[in-house]
Amino acid sequence: MANKDGATSLLFAVPRLIGRIHQWLHKLTAGESIALVVVIIVVLNTTGFCWYRLRWLAPNTLFTTAIAANAHKIADFTEGRVSTAEEYLAKHPYCCTFGDYSMSDLSLFQAPLGFKVYVINVVYRRSAADIARMPREGDFYDAYVEVSCCGHTFHTTGTTIKNCILPMKWFRPPDDGDCG
Numbered sequence: 470m471a472n473k474d475g476a477t478s479l480l481f482a483v484p485r486l487i488g489r490i491h492q493w494l495h496k497l498t499a500g501e502s503i504a505l506v507v508v509i510i511v512v513l514n515t516t517g518f519c520w521y522r523l524r525w526l527a528p529n530t531l532f533t534t535a536i537a538a539n540a541h542k543i544a545d546f547t548e549g550r551v552s553t554a555e556e557y558l559a560k561h562p563y564c565c566t567f568g569d570y571s572m573s574d575l576s577l578f579q580a581p582l583g584f585k586v587y588v589i590n591v592v593y594r595r596s597a598a599d600i601a602r603m604p605r606e607g608d609f610y611d612a613y614v615e616v617s618c619c620g621h622t623f624h625t626t627g628t629t630i631k632n633c634i635l636p637m638k639w640f641r642p643p644d645d646g647d648c649g
Contacts, residue, residue: 514583517618526620532565533558535589535614538622542610547596565591568613585618592633607631 497505518525533554540546540554551557558565568588591612600608612627 511581514585515581517585517587519619520583521619526618528567529558530620531587531589531616532591534616534620534622535565535591535612536593538614538625539591539593539610539612542593542596542599544594544596547598561593564593565589586623587616587618589614589616592630594633595629603629609633 494502513520516525536543536554536557540557543557545551545557545560551560566589568590591614593610593612595608595610599610600606606629609630609632610627611630612625614625615623617623
């Protein structure tokens with residue numbers, strides 16, 4: 470007997486679907502099975518699947534990794550307003566976005582082979598020590614951080630900017646308080 474949302478009928482449908490897929494897989498030849506496995510691996514690699522963790526990482530996890538890589542330069546960290554990248558992201562939810570390009574020289578063949586790299590754009594207020602070293606450069610930094618699909622950082626570059634220009638400003642109401 471199904472309830473209002475159909476959850477019970479779904480519970481009975483899933484085993485039947487798995488049974489049909491199982492029957493179909495037994496009909497494949499060895500060559501077809503190998504080709505199917507290769508296609509599955511290429512699709513998972515291209516979409517950023519992390520084989521080490523056996524899952525895709527959420528965007529917030531990639532963002533906090535990029536923030537943590539720059540924590541020693543971010544004013545909120547050096548001045549003690551936040552202690553973790555998760556706190557910083559909660560305080561400044563629009564500081565990060567996925568970049569439009571990759572700084573790495575990855576070929577079209579490297580992503581399907583598992584070498585997917587995301588470029589995370591992080592905008593933050595520079596620490597007082599960093600501003601004191603280069604006062605005319607601006608109070609904010611626009612960082613581009615390369616992060617692997619498993620959450621490891623490779624390379625960071627960027628530029629100082631005079632005013633806070635958030636990467637997702639077009640996506641939300643303007644509030645310059647998000648820069649820190």
